[in-house]
Amino acid sequence: MTFSAIKSLGAFALFALGTVTGVARAEMLHFPAGKATFDARCAVCHQAGGKGQDGLAPPLTSYPGRYAASAQSRHQLPDTVLHGMYGEIRVADKTYNFKMPNFDSMSDDELAQVLNYVVFDLNGSHGPAKPFTAAEIKDARAKPMDASAVYSQRASVTKALGLR
Known part of the structure; x- marks a missing residue:
């Protein structure tokens, strides 16, 4: 016209x-229900579109896609949203010191949807990643972990993936 x-x-x-x-x-x-949850619960710190907040919350636009595409690191994402994480981390040469709360009160399906939104809708490259399922979140929920264990695990994951 x-x-x-x-x-x-x-x-x-x-x-x-x-x-x-x-x-x-x-x-x-691809995951509008995940976007709705992200906007309501995650964007307050990670900002709209997962762009992050300097010094506080890292961007979610690259690392989650890399985590989800690797069998050895895929578990980091459900563990982080279920158990939270705290401590200083580096993402793309920036430092963040944040205490991410746990979201274990959310349903397995809600958590799978929000992780899928982050991996597939916010990340430009997610490689061979497959969508998270509620069953995968349920399995992660059964592992005994706390935020400090998630933090330690993240250090191993980022090193193995060559991320710093």
Whole structure:
């Protein structure tokens, strides 16, 4: 549609065009339920789109995809959301010192959906990662861990993946 045609239709045409564009954007999400949970519970620290907050919460736009694509490190993501984590970490040459709360009160399906949103909708490259399932979260929930164990485990995972 040309600009003059839109102009002649007035505000209604702009509203309709904006609505169609908004629908197209929403359809690009693979995990909209995960996005809703992320926006409600995670974005307060990790910010919209998982861009992170300097000094406080790291960005979630690259490392989670790498974790999820590797069999040896995939468990780090469910462990982190289930048990929380605290301590100083480095991501992409920036330092963060944050106490991430646990989200163990959320259902297995909710946690799988939010992890899938982070891995598949926020991360540009997730390699051969497969989506998380509620059963996978349930298995992770059964492991006895605490936030300090998650922190120690993360150090091993980032080293093994060559991330610093």
